[in-house]
Amino acid sequence: MSAPLLDVRGLAVGFAGEDGLVPAVQGASFALGAGACLGIVGESGSGKSVAALSVMGLLPPATARITGGSVLLDGRDLLALTPEARRQLRGGEIAMIFQEPMTSLNPAFTIGDQIAEAIRAHAPMSAAAARERAIALLRQVRIASPEKRYDEYPHRLSGGMRQRVMIAIALAGNPRLLIADEPTTALDVTVQAQIVALLRDIQRERGTAILLISHNLGLIAGLADEIAVMYAGRVLEHGPAARILAHPEHPYTIGLLGAVPRAAPGEAPLVGIEGSVPDPRHPPPGCVFQPRCPFAEARCAEAAPPLRALAPGHHAACHLAPLEPVA
């Protein structure tokens, strides 16, 4: 990963509240190489979706303020671009799929129309050519008899099918970066697995880099090459997926792994993390996770630990890292 495709550095985003700016993301940094998959994991309110919307340039303009940092795509700072230039990038260089496939398609048009529209938005071509390409895309997202489905309205499709259509629409502009914000949360478990497999195939076949955002570590584990763990607007740990899943260094990551349900009963008890995400306006002193951390010591409340390298590419922000293996 010499020159990453996407390089987010020290991103800080706040939302205008009644009593000043409420920070949602505070100095988050992560990078994603071309054709790779980065999983951002975290609880609700950890700032992962806000970080994704910042990359897209789709933060609500009335309330959101980017207060610091940079978002580099191929070394170009997106935050410095004009709104019009950012709009050009959307759907072309960067595309996004959302959490709610049931409501993310326009009920007034056929799915084919909507895919063809996305195709023609970035590459002007005849309606017939766009139809051909749209059908090819439908086939690529594994929709059976795409010629017939082309003329169907969204309400006739199941949630999984609609998410496939959303992926087809996102792929219409041949993006190099696909942001998937909780792409399977609204779907059945069996369908979730199919969508994950589809995203993996797309990453491999088309070389599309994927920024996967989820609270579901199991989903991230199945797809991501790299993992970044976000909490209270900060990245607490990041590194290669295999390394983080096998040797988590931050107590929060350990807590998240302990809270993943497994199929085999009795193997390990399901453990929750006590407490809840701190109020971003009144963060606890020192480490943001310290009030909930089972290993917290006196020094944790005194100073916030910086991200430290523990192994090649593996960083964690914890005073106690690296943890000693316990027998």
Add this chain to the structure above:
Amino acid sequence: MATALTAGTAQAPAADGRLRRVLRRLQRQPTSLVAGAVILAFIIIALAAPWVAPQDPLASSFLAVRKPPSAAHWLGTDEVGRDVFSRLVWGARTSMLAGLIPVLVALSISLPLGLLSGYAGGWIDMVLMRVVDAMLAIPFLIIAIALAAFLGPDIWNAMLAIGIAALPIFVRLARAAAMSVRAEDYVEATRSLGSSPLRIAVRHILPNMLPPLLVQTSVMAASAIIAEASLSFLGLGQQPPAPSWGSMLNAAQRHMAAAPWMAIAPGCAIFLLVISLNVLGDGLRDALDPKGR
């Protein structure tokens, strides 16, 4: 009106799902079906007026002035001996147009304005809504009468005036619809594809604004028919000797005691058409409700 009808049926197969679902739901409401049949009957009568009307609606006869209903004149005759039934049939044309034209005028102006106001927001929204508030502060009919009087007594001016008077309600509705559609996930999804604001507004928001407006259209058509009747009653709408239901009532009021049939026939026609439009509007509201089954 004929073109509007055929266009509607031609679109039916293309507009698959949603339209068919709404029609199926409408079919389960007997009252809406009856109302629809009554409206359709009035439309057919209006279109076929020359063949339905037994006599010339303008031909007066001093031998048959204010005659009660009989075999020769089914609904009697008016003060100059014209056949009330024939005038009623020809008047249906005016009244149907009076229901249609103002609604088209109101829709064609309020859709872009409401879309602009609801989608763009900001000071544009602020200014438009204050103008709408000001118009809403004056009763609908008063605005229509003032405009019609200003434009001059003529049936087309009356329709235009009614359409403009109906604007504030439609702009409000269109704005509310635009605002609610703007917040839909698929609009956000379209934005993530880099669609331009104009494209989002016209292609993704506008079509989804129509269902709530459709209901208002049917109710508004009823109000417009009454308004036309009122304006004609006041002499600002249809000019004699051409018939409209309102102008027939206007003529009848001087002979209420001696020739009540002159008032009863157009009165019943207005009542029947207006109640049918309102019932159909209610039915449409239920059929279009996404929460219904």
